[in-house]
Amino acid sequence: MDEEPQHILCVEDDWDVCEACRTLETLRPELKFTFAHDFDFGLKLIRLGTFDLYLLSSKLPVGSGIDLCREVRKTDGNTPVAILINAADPWDTAAVMEAGASAFLDKPAALFQMESTVIALLRQAETRSLDARIAEIATLRDSIHDRLSILGARITANTERLIYANELMLKAHGFSTFVHSGGTRANFERLWPGVVGELATEADPRFDLGALQNPGEEPDGFPER
Numbered sequence: 001m002d003e004e005p006q007h008i009l010c011v012e013d014d015w016d017v018c019e020a021c022r023t024l025e026t027l028r029p030e031l032k033f034t035f036a037h038d039f040d041f042g043l044k045l046i047r048l049g050t051f052d053l054y055l056l057s058s059k060l061p062v063g064s065g066i067d068l069c070r071e072v073r074k075t076d077g078n079t080p081v082a083i084l085i086n087a088a089d090p091w092d093t094a095a096v097m098e099a100g101a102s103a104f105l106d107k108p109a110a111l112f113q114m115e116s117t118v119i120a121l122l123r124q125a126e127t128r129s130l131d132a133r134i135a136e137i138a139t140l141r142d143s144i145h146d147r148l149s150i151l152g153a154r155i156t157a158n159t160e161r162l163i164y165a166n167e168l169m170l171k172a173h174g175f176s177t178f179v180h181s182g183g184t185r186a187n188f189e190r191l192w193p194g195v196v197g198e199l200a201t202e203a204d205p206r207f208d209l210g211a212l213q214n215p216g217e218e219p220d221g222f223p224e225r
Contacts, residue, residue: 005032005051006122011042011068013060017084020111021055024118033120039063046071053122054081057107058096066099073100078128080121084109 010021010033021033032050036042039060046054046068054072056065065083072081080102085093096104102121105114178188 003030005030007050008033008047008053008055009036009042009051011036011039011045011060012057012084013037014057014084014107016108017057017202020109020114023111024115028115028119038134039068042068045072049076051079052125053118055080055118055166056081056083058083058085058104066095066101069096069124070102071098078125080125082117082121139177 003193008021008031010018012021012035018035022200025031025033034045036045042056042060043053043063051189054069056068058065067083069083071134072079077100081100082103082105083096083099083101084105084107085096086107093104102124106115167190175185175188179185
């Protein structure tokens with residue numbers, strides 16, 4: 001499946017420049033040009049924000065491409081902007097760069113110069129876009145890692161609290177049964193770690209806390225193996 005062509009807005013009232021863009025479009029099928037021949041229509045299209053590159057004339061019948069560039073940069077700091085400057089107005093160069101343009105071309109611009117500039121700017125924009133996506137993915141990965149670490153710590157803490165709470169309830173029940181069977185607290189504290197060990201490993205299936213409910217001959221001990 002072919003990729004969509006990269007969309008360029010050319011705001012220019014110079015017929016020669018527009019013809020050069022149409023020729024470039026023919027030579028480069030991956031490029032698509034849309035034309036505006038005055039400031040107002042150019043501004044309307046710019047505000048749509050759907051272009052991959054702007055090619056603007058520094059001088060228009062009303063307004064200028066420099067002002068249009070400023071409009072672009074109010075909301076978009078990434079899309080490349082190239083401004084065409086009349087050779088008779090070299091002082092426009094500083095204003096062009098101050099407005100945030102990515103590059104400028106002298107008019108009349110040779111076709112090969114326009115082609116190389118446009119292609120270079122589009123490739124630079126693609127690289128910046130890819131770098132930005134990589135940075136976003138890295139940030140997202142780090143965020144997910146941090147969240148998982150926090151979640152893991154919470155699960156561990158909750159698990160430890162749950163185990164501790166269950167052990168306390170089990171100990172309270174065992175102590176109550178043991179004392180009612182005639183055992184002493186001191187003996188219970190001495191025997192309890194062994195009870196927990198038996199429960200954790202299930203090493204001796206014969207052991208049952210229920211057995212503590214029935215007093216035996218030795219109320220302070222465990223059933224003999």
